[in-house]
Amino acid sequence: MPYVARRVPTTEEKRNARVLFNRLEKLYPKIGTALDYEDAWQLLVVTVLSAQTTDENVNKVAPHLFARWPSPDALAAANPEEVEEVIFSTGFYRQKTKSIISLAADLVEKFDGVVPQDLEELVTLRGVGRKTASVVLAEVWDYPAIAVDTHVRRVTNRLGLTDESDPVKIEFDLMALHNKKTWSGISMRYIQFGRDVCDARRPRCWECPLADRCQYPDKNPPP
Numbered sequence: 001m002p003y004v005a006r007r008v009p010t011t012e013e014k015r016n017a018r019v020l021f022n023r024l025e026k027l028y029p030k031i032g033t034a035l036d037y038e039d040a041w042q043l044l045v046v047t048v049l050s051a052q053t054t055d056e057n058v059n060k061v062a063p064h065l066f067a068r069w070p071s072p073d074a075l076a077a078a079n080p081e082e083v084e085e086v087i088f089s090t091g092f093y094r095q096k097t098k099s100i101i102s103l104a105a106d107l108v109e110k111f112d113g114v115v116p117q118d119l120e121e122l123v124t125l126r127g128v129g130r131k132t133a134s135v136v137l138a139e140v141w142d143y144p145a146i147a148v149d150t151h152v153r154r155v156t157n158r159l160g161l162t163d164e165s166d167p168v169k170i171e172f173d174l175m176a177l178h179n180k181k182t183w184s185g186i187s188m189r190y191i192q193f194g195r196d197v198c199d200a201r202r203p204r205c206w207e208c209p210l211a212d213r214c215q216y217p218d219k220n221p222p223p
């Protein structure tokens with residue numbers, strides 16, 4: 001899907017977004033996924049495995065998985081029962097086994113086993129949505145892409161950067177607000193901020209460095 005801005009933001013809205021991003025950059029000068037990976041292929045796989053579990057759990061399992069099936073070709077030809085045994089502790093292991101084997105097969109069939117550096121091509125792979133594709137593009141190649149997960153959705157809505165709930169619409173709202181050069185660094189910072197400060201149930205508004213610009217009406221007082 002080509003990028004289409006739904007509404008052109010005002011200069012003041014863009015300035016506000018830049019101030020917020022600058023503060024987040026100060027808070028998190030360096031940011032990246034906590035998932036361990038060596039290349040785009042591995043990041044795709046560990047991202048699938050990370051659903052409904054912690055990154056730590058995935059990091060324990062991934063080295064065994066990639067030692068045994070080191071390439072998309074190898075994993076595409078793997079015995080599912082053997083893969084299930086290896087990734088068992090990440091939960092939903094049957095579904096995840098199916099997903100990563102079909103992802104591997106798809107990658108081999110469509111792209112000769114090489115992960116494409118293009119969002120529209122990435123999302124043609126089975127099990128790869130815009131969020132995963134954007135994570136890979138931004139993380140591995142520093143390409144301008146914004147992944148919208150539950151943290152990004154919550155935080156940007158509370159801050160008033162968007163009033164959408166659909167991830168694709170939020171992605172486009174954020175792209176319209178932020179300078180393209182910063183896109184690859186946006187998601188991970190909002191995700192970390194959502195985990196550390198702007199918690200889903202109990203946001204720590206009393207110590208939030210963005211509070212003066214936040215439009216959330218139910219800000220929490222100190223405990």
Ligand code: SF4
Pocket residue numbers: 158159197198199203204205206208209210211214215216219220
């Ligand atoms: S003031 Fe509260 S709701 Fe707003 S961004 Fe900060 S923690 Fe989140």
